[in-house]
Amino acid sequence: MTHKKKKHHHNSDQQQHHQPNLDLPKLPDHDQPIADQLQQLLQQQPQQQTLQQQTPPDLILTHGYAYLSLEGTFIDSIAQHDTIPNHMVENRIKRDGSSKSHVTILHPKELNQALEAANIELPKKKYKSQALKKLIQWIIDHVGEPSNWSKQEDWPKDLGLAYVEKQQDDDDDKTVKSKAYFHVLHWPFGHKIRQMLHLEPAFFHVTVGFDPKDVHGLYKGPGTLVSLMDHRHNRFDYTQEEQTIIQLTYLLKLSPQYTKDEMFLNALVNQCTYYQNILDARSIKWRFIQQFITTSTQEVDETWFDASEVPIFSP
Numbered sequence: 001m002t003h004k005k006k007k008h009h010h011n012s013d014q015q016q017h018h019q020p021n022l023d024l025p026k027l028p029d030h031d032q033p034i035a036d037q038l039q040q041l042l043q044q045q046p047q048q049q050t051l052q053q054q055t056p057p058d059l060i061l062t063h064g065y066a067y068l069s070l071e072g073t074f075i076d077s078i079a080q081h082d083t084i085p086n087h088m089v090e091n092r093i094k095r096d097g098s099s100k101s102h103v104t105i106l107h108p109k110e111l112n113q114a115l116e117a118a119n120i121e122l123p124k125k126k127y128k129s130q131a132l133k134k135l136i137q138w139i140i141d142h143v144g145e146p147s148n149w150s151k152q153e154d155w156p157k158d159l160g161l162a163y164v165e166k167q168q169d170d171d172d173d174k175t176v177k178s179k180a181y182f183h184v185l186h187w188p189f190g191h192k193i194r195q196m197l198h199l200e201p202a203f204f205h206v207t208v209g210f211d212p213k214d215v216h217g218l219y220k221g222p223g224t225l226v227s228l229m230d231h232r233h234n235r236f237d238y239t240q241e242e243q244t245i246i247q248l249t250y251l252l253k254l255s256p257q258y259t260k261d262e263m264f265l266n267a268l269v270n271q272c273t274y275y276q277n278i279l280d281a282r283s284i285k286w287r288f289i290q291q292f293i294t295t296s297t298q299e300v301d302e303t304w305f306d307a308s309e310v311p312i313f314s315p
Helices: 012-017 034-043 047-054 073-078 086-096 108-117 125-143 188-196 238-258 262-294
Strands: 060-063 068-071 103-106 157-169 175-186 205-211
Touching: 060 125, 068 073, 068 125, 086 205, 103 108, 103 188, 108 125, 125 188, 157 205, 157 238, 238 262
Parallel strands: none
Antiparallel strands: 060 068, 068 103, 157 175, 175 205
């Protein structure tokens, strides 16, 4: 008796179902030139990996020759809409060698103290870069990657544009007045990092521009904010005034954290007093107008109005 061999019909769909889903690049034709083969393989790289490489981080810890700083697209965005002279911004870019902005976390003079606090061996000159990389890793080990920091709690908060001026020598050894613009930052998380490194609190800021040189060694805290010094107006822009009052309210909420910053507190009190006078005067005027409008007889009772109560101020 002849036994016929059974034909096994494989279901192509079923066979496909059991195959692992591997996104493997198509191998190039060996007859192609090597350069063309490499180009074909490069074009087949996963798109997601390419996008990750092209997307810059919001925040990143980085270092220079002997300093540590915070950079990223968020820091760059802080100073993008300032209306200061272009040549001052260009001076800053020329000095830094880049248009990117940064927040200095520790200065060169503080480096050795920070390395000692982190138990990192003090380096020789040519090995400072390696020591700074170890210090960045030490910070990440203690507070996490900047990409994982809480935007609400850990990111720096921009308090606004500020400036300082100082008499100093220029490149020709002539004494000139230098002026530097910067954004003052409220950053308790940054103070926490410095505290772990046994460093004193610092006035964190983002330098926008300067002329002819940057200004160092001066107070750059919230007491230098333009919004606290800009009260010598001849006329008022209601929109601008409203924004200033909103900012003053925010600064008042932060003021308990700056009890030792006398310059800031004095400037804040002076500015709040100035605007309170404005509001009080407007309130009195509005009450008078409102009563005039609502009085059917057009006779206004002025007995409530006492000129001695009107605040005196000098715009």
